[in-house]
Amino acid sequence: MEWTDDGIILGLRRHGEANAIVELLTASHGRHLGLVRGGGSRRQAPSLQPGNSVHVAWRARLDEQLGAFTLEVTQARAERLMQRAHSAFAISHLGSLVRQLPERDPHPGLYATLETVIEHLDEPALAGMLLARFELAMLAELGFGLELDSCAATGGRNDLLYVSPKSGRAVSRDAGEPWRAQLFPLPFFLVGEVAEAPIGDDLRAAFELTGHFLARRVFEPRGAPMPDARAAFLQAVLREVPARRWEL
Numbered sequence: 001m002e003w004t005d006d007g008i009i010l011g012l013r014r015h016g017e018a019n020a021i022v023e024l025l026t027a028s029h030g031r032h033l034g035l036v037r038g039g040g041s042r043r044q045a046p047s048l049q050p051g052n053s054v055h056v057a058w059r060a061r062l063d064e065q066l067g068a069f070t071l072e073v074t075q076a077r078a079e080r081l082m083q084r085a086h087s088a089f090a091i092s093h094l095g096s097l098v099r100q101l102p103e104r105d106p107h108p109g110l111y112a113t114l115e116t117v118i119e120h121l122d123e124p125a126l127a128g129m130l131l132a133r134f135e136l137a138m139l140a141e142l143g144f145g146l147e148l149d150s151c152a153a154t155g156g157r158n159d160l161l162y163v164s165p166k167s168g169r170a171v172s173r174d175a176g177e178p179w180r181a182q183l184f185p186l187p188f189f190l191v192g193e194v195a196e197a198p199i200g201d202d203l204r205a206a207f208e209l210t211g212h213f214l215a216r217r218v219f220e221p222r223g224a225p226m227p228d229a230r231a232a233f234l235q236a237v238l239r240e241v242p243a244r245r246w247e248l
Contacts, residue, residue, distance in 0.1 A: 001067070002059040005029050006074070008114055009052045010095040014040045022048055022069055024056060025098050025114060030105045034058050034069030049078035051091045051118055077118060086240070087121040089233035090131055094118070096227035097138050100218055110141050124240040125197035129189050131233065132203065135210035136190060144168075144217040148191050151175055162186055163209055184209045200243040207234050 007024035010031070015021045020039030025031050034056070038044050053075035060067030081087040094114065101107060117130045139145055145168075150157050152169035153176075162176035162183035163169065170191075176183050186209070187202040188194060198206075207230075215226055 001061065001063050002057065003029060004055070004057045007032070007054050007056045008111070008118065009048060009050050009054060009078075010098055011050055012036075012039065012045075012048050016040070020045065020048060021066070022071065023095075023099075024054070024069075025101075025107075025111055026056065027108055027111045028106055029058075030107055031098060031101050031103050032058070033103070034067050036069050036071060046079075047073050047076065049082075050095055051078040051081050052076050053115065081118075081121055084122070086124050086127055086233055086236035089229045089236055090121050090127055091118070092229035093131070093227050093233050094134065096229065097135065100138065100142060100222075107141055110137060113137050123197070124237045125199075125203070128203040128234070128237040128241065129194075129198050129206075132187075132190060132206040132210055135207075135214060139210070139213055139217065142218060144213060146170075146213065148186065160186055160191065165212055168213055184212065197241075200238045200241045203234070203237060203241060 005026040005028050007026040010023040010025055012020045012022045015035060018038055018040050020036050021033055022036050022039060023033050036048065039048050052073050054071045054073050057070040058067050081091055094117065113134060117134050120130055121127045136146060146163065147169040148163065150170065151160060151172040152164055152167055154172060156172055159173045160170040161173045162171040162180060163186050164171060165184060170186060171183055185205045187198065187206045189198050189202065190206055211226065219226055
C-alpha cells in the first residue's frame with residue numbers, strides 16, 4: 001500500500017533512539033500518522049516541527065498499519081512562528097482541534113482552511129479572526145455547525161446580532177433585544193468579510209461564542225478539558241490588539 005499527498009505537520013514524538021512518529025493533516029488522506037526513520041535525529045528533527053508543510057509519501061504492507069513516511073518540507077514556517085507567543089500558542093491549539101477528527105477521515109476543505117490560517121499567523125488581530133473562524137469550521141466538520149445565516153425567531157437574514165447558547169442559531173437585533181443578556185454577541189467577522197482587522201472586544205466575544213460550543217459539544221463529551229493553549233493564545237493576542245476603536 002502506498003500513496004503521496006501534501007500535508008501539514010501537527011506534532012511528532014520520539015520513537016526509539018533515532019526515529020519519530022509524525023502526525024499530519026493531509027489534503028486527501030485526513031489526519032494520518034507515520035514513522036519517519038531518523039526523524040528524531042539532530043539533522044531531521046528541526047525540520048519536522050508543527051506548522052511546516054510537507055510533501056509526503058506513505059508506504060505500508062497493509063492499509064491498517066502505521067506505515068512509514070518519507071517527508072519533504074515544502075514550507076518551513078515553524079521557526080518563524082515560534083518566535084511570537086501568539087503564533088506559537090496558535091499552532092499548539094490548532095493541533096489540539098484537528099486531533100478531534102477521526103484518524104484517516106478526509107477533510108480537504110478543512111486542510112485548505114488550516115493552510116490559510118497558518119500562513120497568516122504573524123499578525124495578531126488577523127490570527128485571532130482566522131482562528132475563531134477555524135473553530136467554527138471545526139464545529140461544522142464534526143457535525144455541530146452553528147446556523148448563523150438567518151434568525152432563529154423570524155427567519156430573516158438581516159441585522160443578526162446574537163446567537164442562542166442553546167440552539168447555536170443566530171438571532172436578529174429586534175428578536176433578541178428582550179433576551180440580550182442571555183445571548184452571545186455575534187461579531188460580524190464570523191459571518192461576513194470585513195475591511196479592518198477586528199478589535200479586542202470583538203475577538204473576545206468571538207472566542208467566548210466558539211468556546212462555549214466547543215466545550216459543550218466536543219471536549220466535554222470526550223471527557224477532555226479545553227486546551228490550555230487556547231486561553232494563552234487569546235491572552236497573547238489581546239495584549240497586542242486595541243480593545244476598541246476610538247471615534248474622533
